[in-house]
Structure formats: C-alpha cells, structure tokens
Amino acid sequence: MSERSNWREIRDEIHRMIVSGRFRPGDKLPRDVDIAAELHCGRSTVQRAMQDLAERGLIERRRKGGTSVRLDPVTRAKLEIPDTRKEVESRGFRYGYQLIDVERKDPPETVKSRLGRDLAPMLRVQALHLANANAYMLEDRWINLETAPDALEVDFSHTSANEWLIANKSYDAVDMRFYAENAGRWRGELLNTPPEMALLVLERTTWIEKRPITLVKVSTAPGYQLISHSG
Amino acid sequence: MSERSNWREIRDEIHRMIVSGRFRPGDKLPRDVDIAAELHCGRSTVQRAMQDLAERGLIERRRKGGTSVRLDPVTRAKLEIPDTRKEVESRGFRYGYQLIDVERKDPPETVKSRLGRDLAPMLRVQALHLANANAYMLEDRWINLETAPDALEVDFSHTSANEWLIANKSYDAVDMRFYAENAGRWRGELLNTPPEMALLVLERTTWIEKRPITLVKVSTAPGYQLISHSG
DNA sequence: GAGTGGTCTAGACCACCAA
DNA sequence: TGGTGGTCTAGACCACTCC
Numbered sequence: 190m191s192e193r194s195n196w197r198e199i200r201d202e203i204h205r206m207i208v209s210g211r212f213r214p215g216d217k218l219p220r221d222v223d224i225a226a227e228l229h230c231g232r233s234t235v236q237r238a239m240q241d242l243a244e245r246g247l248i249e250r251r252r253k254g255g256t257s258v259r260l261d262p263v264t265r266a267k268l269e270i271p272d273t274r275k276e277v278e279s280r281g282f283r284y285g286y287q288l289i290d291v292e293r294k295d296p297p298e299t300v301k302s303r304l305g306r307d308l309a310p311m312l313r314v315q316a317l318h319l320a321n322a323n324a325y326m327l328e329d330r331w332i333n334l335e336t337a338p339d340a341l342e343v344d345f346s347h348t349s350a351n352e353w354l355i356a357n358k359s360y361d362a363v364d365m366r367f368y369a370e371n372a373g374r375w376r377g378e379l380l381n382t383p384p385e386m387a388l389l390v391l392e393r394t395t396w397i398e399k400r401p402i403t404l405v406k407v408s409t410a411p412g413y414q415l416i417s418h419s420g
Numbered sequence: 421m422s423e424r425s426n427w428r429e430i431r432d433e434i435h436r437m438i439v440s441g442r443f444r445p446g447d448k449l450p451r452d453v454d455i456a457a458e459l460h461c462g463r464s465t466v467q468r469a470m471q472d473l474a475e476r477g478l479i480e481r482r483r484k485g486g487t488s489v490r491l492d493p494v495t496r497a498k499l500e501i502p503d504t505r506k507e508v509e510s511r512g513f514r515y516g517y518q519l520i521d522v523e524r525k526d527p528p529e530t531v532k533s534r535l536g537r538d539l540a541p542m543l544r545v546q547a548l549h550l551a552n553a554n555a556y557m558l559e560d561r562w563i564n565l566e567t568a569p570d571a572l573e574v575d576f577s578h579t580s581a582n583e584w585l586i587a588n589k590s591y592d593a594v595d596m597r598f599y600a601e602n603a604g605r606w607r608g609e610l611l612n613t614p615p616e617m618a619l620l621v622l623e624r625t626t627w628i629e630k631r632p633i634t635l636v637k638v639s640t641a642p643g644y645q646l647i648s649h650s651g
Numbered sequence: 652g653a654g655t656g657g658t659c660t661a662g663a664c665c666a667c668c669a670a
Numbered sequence: 671t672g673g674t675g676g677t678c679t680a681g682a683c684c685a686c687t688c689c
Contacts (some may be wrong), residue, residue, distance in 0.1 A: 200575060208628065220674070222670060227505040231660045252667040253674045261503050264624070266596045268648075269477075272458075330688075355493065361437040365497045365648035369600035369618040378595075387600040387618030393495070397439065405650040417596035426677060451655065462679045467657075483686040484655045 199228055200238035205256055207247065218248070218256040265384035266417035270365070270391070273351065277320045285319030288346045291377075293334075300331050303364075303394055304401040308333065312340050314350045317379060323410070324380045327406050330405040337402055351405070365417065368393055370408070382411050389413050430459055431469035438478065438489055449479070449487040454631045467596045482562075497648035501596070501622070504559075505584065508551045516550030524565075531562050534595075534625055535632040539564065543571050545581045548610060556640070561636040568633055582636070589633050591626035598622055600644065601639070613642050620644050 212218055219227070221235045228235070239256060242248045246263035250256045254348065277284040294313050296372045301308060312332040318325045330350050336358070343353055370390050377384040391407045434455065443449055452459070452466045459466070470487060473479045477494040481487045508515040525544050532539060532609050542562045549557040561581050563571045576584070601621050608615040622638045 204592060210590070214587055222674095233661085233677095234659065237658090239675085250675060251669085252671080253669050254667095255674065260587075261506060263503075264501040264594060264596070266499040266501060266594075268497040268499065270497060272492050272494075275492060331638050356445060359441070361435065361439050363495060363497075363648075364497070367598060367620065367646040367648075368644065369620040371616065371618045375673075381587075385602065385616040387602045389598065389600040389620075413599065415598040417598075453655095464680085465678065468677090470656085481656060482688090483657075484653080484688050485686090488654065541668095 196234045196237040196241075199230055199234050200241050202228060203238055203242060204247070212258050214258050214260045214262070216258050218258070220255065233259075238288075251305040260393075268394070268415055268417055272355065273318045273326060273349070277318065277325060280320070282320035282325075285322060286347070286349050287317040287319060290318060291315075291345055293341075296331055300404060302391075303404055304331075304333070308401075309335055314345050316345070316349060318349075325410050326413075327376055327379055327408040328405060329408070330403060332403045333401050336397055336400050350403075354395075354403060358395075359395070360397050360402055362396040363395075364394045365391065372408075376408055380408065380410050384410050389415065391415075427465050427468040427472075430465050431472050433459060434466075434469055434473060435478070443489050445460070445489050445491045445493070447489050449489070451486065455605075459605045481491050499646055499648055501624070503586070504557060504580070508556060510551065511551070513551035513556075516553060517578070517580050518548040518550060520546040520548060522546075522576055524549075524572075527562055531635060534623075534635055539632075540566055545576050546578070547580060549580075556641050557644075558607055558610055558639040559636060560639075561634060562585055563634045564632050567628055567631050580635075585626075585634060589626075589628070590632055593627040594628075595625045595627075596622065603639070607639055611639065611641050617642050620646070622646075 203218075206212055213402065218224070221232050221239065225232045225235045239248065239250060243250050246265050247259060248256055249259050271279070274284045284385065291312065291314050293310055296304075296308060296311050296313075312334055314328075314330045314332065316328045316330075318328065327353070332350065332354075334340065337354070339357070340353070345353070368390055369387050371386050372380060372382055372384050372386045374384045376388065380388070389409045391409070392404070393407070394404045395402045427534055430438060434449075437443055449455070452463050452470065456463045456466045457627065470479065476480050477496050478490060479487055480490050502510075505515045522543065522545050524541055527535075527539060527542050527544075531542075542564055545559075545561045545563065547559045547561075548555055549559065559582070563581065563585075565571065568585070570588070571584070574584055600618050603611060603613055603615050603617045603619050605615045607619065611619070619640045619642065622640070623635070624638070625635045626633045
C-alpha cells in the first residue's frame with residue numbers, strides 16, 4: 190500500500206525483473222495475482238502492464254500456460270511517417286511542392302499486383318517535394334477513381350495529392366514496404382544525383398473496406414534515413 | 421444491452437464512425453461517457469478503445485479538451501524484425517551461417533558517434549547469413565566489452581553473435597534506422613552482386629541502463645524488402 | 652472552478668488450454 | 671476439468687487544462 194504507481198511504472202518494474210536476470214529467456218513468470226501482491230497493486234494493473242510487454246514481443250502469455258519470457262524476442266520497430274510538409278518544416282527547411290504530371294491511365298502490372306487485378310483506369314500524379322528548393326522526395330502516386338472519383342476535379346498543381354487525400358479520404362487499413370533501388374536516369378535527374386545512386390524507397394497503399402484508395406511510391410533523396418522510435 | 425462486445429469491437433466501431441464520415445478530421449467526438457451509452461458498454465471499455473486509437477495516431481485526446489479526429493494523421497508503421505534464422509526458415513529456405521572475422525579493435529568514428537565517445541576497445545564480429553547457400557545478409561557487429569565482457573570467451577564460428585546475445589544479454593532499449601547504400605566492392609563480392617547495386621541497410625543498437633551493448637549494421641541482399649504490419 | 656480524460660480497484664464472469 | 675489469462679463493470683479518485 191501507499192506506493193505511487195500507474196500501470197506504466199508496474200510495466201517497467203516487471204521489465205526490470207526480466208532485464209536484471211531474475212527471469213531469463215524461457216523462464217515462467219509468477220501468476221498475475223502474485224505479481225500484483227508483490228508490487229502492491231490490483232490484478233488489472235498487472236494485466237495492463239503485461240499486455241503492453243506482450244505487444245512489444247518481450248513476453249508470451251497463454252491461458253492456463255502462464256506468462257513466460259520469450260526465447261526469440263521479436264524486435265518491433267515503430268516508425269512514424271509524418272506528412273511530408275510537416276517533416277520538412279520540422280527539420281527547419283522551407284517546404285516546396287512541384288507538380289510534374291497528372292494523367293488518367295491504365296496502371297502497369299506492378300501496380301495491379303499490389304492493388305488487385307480488376308481496376309478501372311486510374312489517376313496518376315507525379316510530384317516533387319522540396320526542402321529549401323532542393324529535391325527531397327519524388328512521389329509517384331496512383332489514385333483509384335472508383336473509391337476517389339472526385340480526384341478528377343482537383344487541381345494538383347498547388348495542392349499535393351497527399352494533403353487532399355488526408356483531408357477527404359479516410360482509410361481503414363495501410364500497407365507499407367521499404368526497399369532500396371538505384372536511382373536510374375529519370376529519377377537521378379529529378380533528384381539531382383547520379384543514376385547509380387542507391388535510394389531508399391517507401392511504398393504505401395491505403396484501403397477502405399478492402400478496396401484500394403491510393404498507392405504511392407516515394408523515392409527519397411540520397412542520405413535519407415528512417416529512424417524508429419525507441420521501444 | 422445484450423451486445424457481444426470486447427474493447428476491440430468497440431474500437432472498430434468508433435473507427436467506423438470516423439471513416440464513415442460522421443466525424444471528419446478536426447471534429448470533436450462525444451465524451452467517453454456518451455459513446456459508452458450509445459454503444460451499450462462501460463466507460464472503461466471506451467477508454468481502452470480510445471487509448472488504442474490514440475496510439476495509432478488517428479485521434480487526439482486532451483483532458484477537459486475532449487477527443488478529436490487528428491488533422492494530420494501520422495502513419496505509424498509497425499515492423500517486426502525477427503531473428504534471421506527464423507526469418508530464413510519461415511520462408512522455406514535452409515539457414516546457413518558463416519563467420520568472416522572476429523577482432524578486438526578500436527571502433528571508428530562512425531561507430532563512436534552512435535554509441536558515445538568514451539568507449540573501451542570493442543569486439544567486432546563480421547558474418548554472413550545464408551539462405552540455401554546463397555548470401556542473404558551481411559552482418560557487421562560491434563560488441564561493447566564493458567557491458568558484455570564475456571563475449572571474448574565465445575566461439576562465434578558456429579554460434580551467431582545475435583543468438584548468443586539474445587540468450588545472454590537482455591536490453592531495455594533499442595534504436596533502429598533504415599537506409600539505402602551502394603554495395604561497393606567488398607560487400608558486392610560477399611553478397612554476389614555488382615558494386616553499384618542498391619542495398620537496404622538496417623542498423624540496430626541495443627542498450628542496457630543507457631549503456632550500449634551492441635551495434636549491428638546489416639546489409640541485406642538485393643531485392644530485400646521490409647514489410648509493415650497493416651494497421 | 653469545472654469538465655474531461657487517465658487510472659486504480661475489487662469482483663465477476665468468460666475463454667482457452669495444459670495437466 | 672481446473673487454473674490461468676482476458677475482459678467487463680461500476681465506482682472512485684486524480685490530473686490536466688480549458689473556460
């Protein structure tokens with residue numbers, strides 16, 4: 190009694206028990222009730238703490254089987270992908286946007302394979318994001334005119350497709366993937382870098398009720414890094 | 421009453437309210453109590469659901485200020501970085517491991533800048549991970565002999581440093597970063613790819629009580645992709 | 652100062668699954 | 671089938687911050 194505690198402190202206390210070596214990978218932890226007694230708190234508080242540790246991949250919980258320290262702790266990295274404008278401005282640069290091209294077009298196979306085969310013609314929007322007038326990201330976006338028909342009426346020369354979509358098209362699922370690609374001539378010229386330069390590429394697809402809204406492939410300027418939130 | 425519901429269903433129901441357009445970005449949601457009444461559940465259940473939605477960056481909550489739909493929904497990607505052996509085997513390949521070099525050495529500036537300036541000599545372990553005898557990942561690892569002095573006594577020719585560390589050195593914090601780099605001659609030969617090839621590189625540092633344990637830089641074979649868990 | 656979210660607790664019941 | 675985690679609830683109190 191009389192301990193000042195919220196569930197995060199309880200979580201950290203349990204974490205410390207593990208890290209300190211009192212419980213090693215594969216070991217079983219006491220029942221929630223006993224942990225609660227030891228730390229002078231209610232079982233629900235322990236439950237909330239354990240739920241968080243399980244979500245982070247540190248422990249494994251099974252009904253009747255109890256709680257144990259994972260043998261193969263999966264590292265879970267949390268990445269925050271902010272709006273590009275905000276990202277540029279938060280780094281102290283002036284944000285710029287430059288439309289390259291908008292066209293109504295049948296998507297290539299690579300796009301269809303991500304979104305599903307039966308797609309009507311889509312809207313393709315290519316644009317450049319700038320930081321202090323330097324190329325920062327090249328955006329190659331496909332918008333599904335079935336879920337977002339009103340995209341046809343938007344003028345993307347001054348509003349970025351991303352900002353319009355955020356304000357007007359809610360989604361209920363996102364897929365992301367990250368990989369490396371050589372710039373090539375086309376992107377090299379736009380990003381002001383040699384064609385053999387390695388670029389970090391992000392692909393993001395958003396969905397509403399299992400139907401795709403938009404697929405965007407973002408090629409970042411050389412040196413770009415994604416940094417995970419420490420867990 | 422009589423609804424079958426857990427907090428995840430309540431969360432999805434609230435999510436649906438937002439996605440359906442009933443509440444738009446910037447709008448204020450009703451108080452937890454009112455949502456609870458509308459969905460026939462207790463306030464704590466709504467609270468748990470809201471906490472999850474806030475964690476995902478969809479809503480913003482402030483005491484007295486109420487709950488509102490975020491104007492700038494941050495995309496949060498969750499990545500799972502499994503143990504390399506497990507990853508290779510789960511793709512149906514045979515896992516192989518090949519030690520390249522172990523040496524006790526003073527780390528270069530690039531390493532010191534990640535870990536802090538005042539470091540004793542460290543142990544550097546370089547190794548190759550194979551999938552069906554093909555190069556899969558090249559690992560360049562630095563182990564801090566202050567937090568892991570017993571690493572000196574380990575034979576890394578058959579046990580990978582990663583597996584030893586997981587079993588013997590708990591950590592309480594992780595940093596990760598992802599970027600693209602050209603292979604270069606050295607890595608090109610080891611990964612069996614031209615030197616100009618773009619590679620996805622992962623860097624991971626683990627810490628115990630603010631002191632570094634190990635920094636590992638993993639260069640993945642061409643075509644490697646990181647795929648996020650759908651949110 | 653008052654209204655909102657954040658958390659704790661005790662007790663209850665359910666769901667799963669190892670013994 | 672018994673023991674463990676998973677969840678819900680009502681009520682209480684605290685912490686923050688807008689008015």
